[in-house]
Amino acid sequence: VLKGVGGGKSLILNGHSDVVSPNGQKWIHGPWSAKIENGKMYGRGVCDMKAGLTSIIMALECIQEAGLEPLGDVIIESVVGEETGGNGTLACIMKGYKADAGIVAEPTNMEIHVAQAGALWFKVTCWGKAAHGAFRQEGVSALEKAIKIHDALLGLEARRLKMVHHKLFEEKYEILPIAINIGILHAGKWFTAVPDEAVFEGRIGLLPGENYKEIEDVFEGVIKEVAVKDDWMKKHPPKVEWLGKWEPAEISIKHPIVDVLSSAYYELAYRKATISGTPGGTDMRLLTIYGETPSLLFGPGSISQCHTVDEFVDVEDLIAATKVIAYAITKWCGVKQF
Numbered sequence: 001v002l003k004g005v006g007g008g009k010s011l012i013l014n015g016h017s018d019v020v021s022p023n024g025q026k027w028i029h030g031p032w033s034a035k036i037e038n039g040k041m042y043g044r045g046v047c048d049m050k051a052g053l054t055s056i057i058m059a060l061e062c063i064q065e066a067g068l069e070p071l072g073d074v075i076i077e078s079v080v081g082e083e084t085g086g087n088g089t090l091a092c093i094m095k096g097y098k099a100d101a102g103i104v105a106e107p108t109n110m111e112i113h114v115a116q117a118g119a120l121w122f123k124v125t126c127w128g129k130a131a132h133g134a135f136r137q138e139g140v141s142a143l144e145k146a147i148k149i150h151d152a153l154l155g156l157e158a159r160r161l162k163m164v165h166h167k168l169f170e171e172k173y174e175i176l177p178i179a180i181n182i183g184i185l186h187a188g189k190w191f192t193a194v195p196d197e198a199v200f201e202g203r204i205g206l207l208p209g210e211n212y213k214e215i216e217d218v219f220e221g222v223i224k225e226v227a228v229k230d231d232w233m234k235k236h237p238p239k240v241e242w243l244g245k246w247e248p249a250e251i252s253i254k255h256p257i258v259d260v261l262s263s264a265y266y267e268l269a270y271r272k273a274t275i276s277g278t279p280g281g282t283d284m285r286l287l288t289i290y291g292e293t294p295s296l297l298f299g300p301g302s303i304s305q306c307h308t309v310d311e312f313v314d315v316e317d318l319i320a321a322t323k324v325i326a327y328a329i330t331k332w333c334g335v336k337q338f
């Protein structure tokens, strides 16, 4: 925490230091090399989001080196656990850190994201009755029941795509990021036996303005509807479990921090900043929903680089983002020359 000299607004600058696994695939430069070639730095986490974390720390250092003191408090949060749900930022919130606004320096390609979509992770278990494969008619295939539910869920997705609207996402995406995707399916244990259990796991997306509890109810309702129309499932209803929750979040595009950042960007980059929403879950939602700190996302690097092999960030982007954030700190918090 850099205590302000008084009279200015406070600001949280947040970035995560944890990274995802480099995976087993071959990297041109090692995942831990941080090698710079043709203006790009390569390595796991350089884009997501060591570059952003560097830019917020360097932005504050530049201000201090320039002989300026912020009037409001500037809090830098270098957090862990973002990739697995956000425990680091939650710990900061529980310790009582809050501010008048927050900037999370995730890679946004220098766009300003004032909204993020959310996702709920589900696990559904269907039961059947085992039998020899030669007499499969004597058994009940849990896999067939799971496929029935899968089809109904795709129907729900299609209905939601027609029903759900959000200006910031519709301007950017042809298909809203609210997909229902089943990523894991396990059924049966033997070639010649009718599977008596099928378990699948997936995610359903939701947009700011939607309540996650209501989405859970709608989802469970669709499965119940399928089950009551099926003699077997009526007696052996599938079980739904909720494994994870990434709530959607947004701040108003009229919030003054949006204006401060976009005008800082305009004055330094001579271009209008793009203001939009992002499909990915970030700690911005925790600061905004639970941390009493309305926050946006802005940082160097592209989201398309996140979690990839040969992840890189443009060093020029990193420098540009640092300048914009430094300038935004002076505008938001106010500064005194010493």
Ligand SMILES: [Zn+2]
Binding pocket: 016, 048, 049, 082, 106, 107
């Ligand atoms: Zn990230």
